[in-house]
Amino acid sequence: MDTDPIPADLLAEALERAASPGWERFSEMLAHTGGCTRPVRLTGTARRADADTGELALVYDSATEPDGVLLKACQSRRATRCPACAATYRSDARALVLAGLIGGKGVSEEVIDHPLVFATLTAPSFGAVHTTGTCHQLPIICREGHTHRCGVEHEPADPILGLPLCTESYDYDGAIIWNNRVTELWRRTTIATRRQLAGRVGIPVRTFDRHNRLAYLKVVEFQVRGLIHVHALLRLEGDGACDGPTLATAVLAAVARTSAPNPLAGGPIRWGPRCQVDVVAAEGRQRLAGYLAKYTTKSIDAGGLLDHRLNREELARLDVGEHLHRLVKTCWDLGADPRLAECRLREWAHTLGFRGHWLTKNPNWSTNLTALRRARHEYQLQKAETDGVTIAEWSYAGTGHRTEGDAWLAQSVARDRWLNRRIAWEER
Numbered sequence: 001m002d003t004d005p006i007p008a009d010l011l012a013e014a015l016e017r018a019a020s021p022g023w024e025r026f027s028e029m030l031a032h033t034g035g036c037t038r039p040v041r042l043t044g045t046a047r048r049a050d051a052d053t054g055e056l057a058l059v060y061d062s063a064t065e066p067d068g069v070l071l072k073a074c075q076s077r078r079a080t081r082c083p084a085c086a087a088t089y090r091s092d093a094r095a096l097v098l099a100g101l102i103g104g105k106g107v108s109e110e111v112i113d114h115p116l117v118f119a120t121l122t123a124p125s126f127g128a129v130h131t132t133g134t135c136h137q138l139p140i141i142c143r144e145g146h147t148h149r150c151g152v153e154h155e156p157a158d159p160i161l162g163l164p165l166c167t168e169s170y171d172y173d174g175a176i177i178w179n180n181r182v183t184e185l186w187r188r189t190t191i192a193t194r195r196q197l198a199g200r201v202g203i204p205v206r207t208f209d210r211h212n213r214l215a216y217l218k219v220v221e222f223q224v225r226g227l228i229h230v231h232a233l234l235r236l237e238g239d240g241a242c243d244g245p246t247l248a249t250a251v252l253a254a255v256a257r258t259s260a261p262n263p264l265a266g267g268p269i270r271w272g273p274r275c276q277v278d279v280v281a282a283e284g285r286q287r288l289a290g291y292l293a294k295y296t297t298k299s300i301d302a303g304g305l306l307d308h309r310l311n312r313e314e315l316a317r318l319d320v321g322e323h324l325h326r327l328v329k330t331c332w333d334l335g336a337d338p339r340l341a342e343c344r345l346r347e348w349a350h351t352l353g354f355r356g357h358w359l360t361k362n363p364n365w366s367t368n369l370t371a372l373r374r375a376r377h378e379y380q381l382q383k384a385e386t387d388g389v390t391i392a393e394w395s396y397a398g399t400g401h402r403t404e405g406d407a408w409l410a411q412s413v414a415r416d417r418w419l420n421r422r423i424a425w426e427e428r
């Protein structure tokens, strides 16, 4: 919690706002946006058609708002962009994960009795990288034929961890293609898991699917070496023929055997050797939800430099480490290869080729984020939107708060919400 003294000019701005005639409405808008750091400012009107006469009546006009604008939350999920909206996203994500783990939000509480496993699936190696413990004490020969060794005991916070020993021989193309194809690899793995399960019970997949449903949710995260890794929860609802350990064995077998085609020459896309699958007991499920939700708002790099689509100019002056820069540049350059047109690598250079969503689930898991958001947020125009057709016209007036004082007021709204949310969680 920050205890720094508030600068005098900032305090003066905040007080001026609080003493202004529109203060009540302004603080209401701050609350609606959850204290968003960079809200979108909109101007516009809403008109509603009379059901009988068809006549349009003005029901909302932003001109009546403080500063003549409506504030709308930016809804970013990245803490580096907007801590307030990221906290809201994380809280929604946690509710979504939790519903599929222990029930609630429209999901039956019986889910707690269904076999559940937690899988961490990682990428294969694309070249030796610095690791914890005593790092590469023995010399290794890279693909370029050089001899490399390190021998250092890296501290856990050492920024060199995960970086290649030899950038010349590191397979950057392979890493980018892997990130790009991981979603397809995952899809095939879930299909293979069902086949494995059916095989274990000794019935055809079709029969198995009639009595069992595989529900899953996955969260992706970047490792320091710039490769995606997947955390997934898989839950089996069915006739009880398979227990937790059977499910875990089936997932492991599917992970070991599944591959996806490689659009470049070279071997098929596979998971790395360091994958782990654990059975989750009923007691551990709460904690797991918090752990998974945390990953959804983490940015690839701490400064948030890569949290938006890049253009050529940005690419040239990107201020990230050499390894990350090489990955971004490789992704951009491969984007020109006609064989990879469908991978749309230039569009996804900022995510190092990865083009899926950070958090995904199949419909069997639980409710979705949009539904949660709808239930959670009171829509700002609710007052104006009753039955009947409403025609709204909006224009963009800017982003962010008008003054530092307003931004500071928003920040205190966000802080209050954060505290309340934490208390609510602790009281569960």
Ligand SMILES: [Zn+2]
Pocket: 036, 037, 038, 039, 073, 074, 075, 076, 082, 084, 085, 086
């Ligand atoms: Zn925001």
Ligand SMILES: [Zn+2]
Pocket: 129, 130, 131, 135, 136, 150, 151, 152, 154
């Ligand atoms: Zn090292």
Ligand SMILES: [Zn+2]
Pocket: 142, 143, 144, 145, 146, 147, 148, 166, 167, 168, 169
């Ligand atoms: Zn080398």
